[in-house]
Amino acid sequence: MVSAALLSAIAVGCLVAAARLRRASWPVRGPYVAVIAWQALGLAWGVSTIGALLAFGLAPYQQGVFGGLVALFQDASAHGLSLTGLSKTPFGATQVGSLILGFALTLLLFYGLAVSFVHVVHTRRRHHDLLGLVAREDPDVPGARILDHPAAAAYCLPGVLRSQVVISAGALEVLDRSELDAVIAHEHAHLRQRHDLVLLPFSSLKRAFPRVAIVETYYSAVALLIEMCADDQARRERSAKELAMALLRFGTVRAAPIPAGALAANTDDPEVVRRVSRLLHPMEELSRPEAAAVLLSALVLMATTLSLWHLPL
Amino acid sequence: MNRLGDLERAVMDVLWQRNEPLTVREVGRALHERDLAHTTVMTVLDRLAKKGVVARAREGRAWRYRPAASRESYVSELMFDALGQTGDRDAALAAFVRSMSGNEAEALRRALAEIDEPRT
Numbered sequence: 234m235v236s237a238a239l240l241s242a243i244a245v246g247c248l249v250a251a252a253r254l255r256r257a258s259w260p261v262r263g264p265y266v267a268v269i270a271w272q273a274l275g276l277a278w279g280v281s282t283i284g285a286l287l288a289f290g291l292a293p294y295q296q297g298v299f300g301g302l303v304a305l306f307q308d309a310s311a312h313g314l315s316l317t318g319l320s321k322t323p324f325g326a327t328q329v330g331s332l333i334l335g336f337a338l339t340l341l342l343f344y345g346l347a348v349s350f351v352h353v354v355h356t357r358r359r360h361h362d363l364l365g366l367v368a369r370e371d372p373d374v375p376g377a378r379i380l381d382h383p384a385a386a387a388y389c390l391p392g393v394l395r396s397q398v399v400i401s402a403g404a405l406e407v408l409d410r411s412e413l414d415a416v417i418a419h420e421h422a423h424l425r426q427r428h429d430l431v432l433l434p435f436s437s438l439k440r441a442f443p444r445v446a447i448v449e450t451y452y453s454a455v456a457l458l459i460e461m462c463a464d465d466q467a468r469r470e471r472s473a474k475e476l477a478m479a480l481l482r483f484g485t486v487r488a489a490p491i492p493a494g495a496l497a498a499n500t501d502d503p504e505v506v507r508r509v510s511r512l513l514h515p516m517e518e519l520s521r522p523e524a525a526a527v528l529l530s531a532l533v534l535m536a537t538t539l540s541l542w543h544l545p546l
Numbered sequence: 547m548n549r550l551g552d553l554e555r556a557v558m559d560v561l562w563q564r565n566e567p568l569t570v571r572e573v574g575r576a577l578h579e580r581d582l583a584h585t586t587v588m589t590v591l592d593r594l595a596k597k598g599v600v601a602r603a604r605e606g607r608a609w610r611y612r613p614a615a616s617r618e619s620y621v622s623e624l625m626f627d628a629l630g631q632t633g634d635r636d637a638a639l640a641a642f643v644r645s646m647s648g649n650e651a652e653a654l655r656r657a658l659a660e661i662d663e664p665r666t
Contacts, residue, residue, distance in 0.1 A: 386628045484654040
């Protein structure tokens with residue numbers, strides 16, 4: 234019971250910490266560290282919630298979560314699926330319910346991850362196939378393919394062997410040479426550092442819990458941080474001002490009608506404004522001790538959560 | 547791989563140019579300067595059919611192929627993915643900037659005017 238209580242406390246603590254992290258001002262100064270903090274919180278939340286449910290359900294075996302799971306299966310196979318260990322305790326039914334909930338949540342999370350992954354692979358393959366047929370290459374724009382469309386767009390299509398940066402003709406029109414280079418550097422940073430893989434667990438969480446506002450908000454928080462990581466990378470190769478100009482030009486041209494309507498999707502979305510002001514008015518980067526403190530807390534959080542799975546109390 | 551991609555493109559261009567379903571032989575004839583074997587053209591069309599970008603229908607003893615959609619509609623589909631308007635902002639691709647609201651665009655336009663002054 235002790236481990237169940239502690240794991241529940243960690244699960245709640247993760248939610249509180251996530252809410253605070255979302256409002257904190259330091260992530261803008263160290264987006265990489267912040268992304269790691271988000272990953273640690275997300276993972277610890279899942280592991281502690283599932284752990285709490287299982288620990289409560291398996292408490293009668295008194296062997297912790299891992300040992301308890303083994304004991305549970307031995308019990309179930311020895312007694313033809315009637316759980317003798319659980320039937321003797323006063324909360325037997327609740328504990329079985331807790332176990333079922335724990336397994337269901339595990340399945341849901343893994344299912345979300347799997348479905349997300351398959352969906353992403355499928356979308357990318359289709360996108361890649363079509364790009365091969367309709368996008369062209371331009372010797373003036375090395376490192377990117379060009380899509381002949383009047384709306385301004387620049388994006389990257391990640392992949393292991395065939396990642397690509399794509400720029401639309403509309404984007405070429407609004408950007409000058411140096412701004413274009415900055416945009417391409419930004420997209421290449423995404424591809425080089427496989428930012429898509431960082432985002433994947435969060436998008437699958439979104440898929441597992443659709444229309445849950447919190448999940449949606451956290452997903453966009455991480456997505457924004459990842460954009461900032463790529464901005465930082467591009468700023469190192471090109472200049473911050475060129476990149477900010479490119480963002481501004483995209484932003485202002487995009488307000489023009491886009492093909493096939495449906496523009497009014499995301500209204501309250503100050504992301505671009507935040508990115509631009511960050512580039513134009515650079516803040517002091519996260520200091521080494523500060524970054525180390527965050528990383529250490531993430532490590533301690535993970536280690537504590539996992540060790541509680543072993544606690545036989 | 548690259549060469550095959552090239553051929554697929556060329557074949558699609560032929561199909562898009564002509565406004566009628568074509569047989570393998572006709573596609574090969576349209577690309578005669580490439581001097582392709584009949585089986586090569588067939589393989590390419592087969593691959594395109596598997597990708598779902600050409601549709602085929604039997605006419606007599608031969609298959610006739612036509613594009614499943616126009617070039618423009620494919621470009622639109624790609625842009626639609628890219629601008630994150632499919633309602634499913636996912637990690638499949640990462641756009642430089644996502645769609646923004648009118649107010650935001652206005653704020654940016656003002657910022658742009660301020661910075662832009664020295665340039666023009």
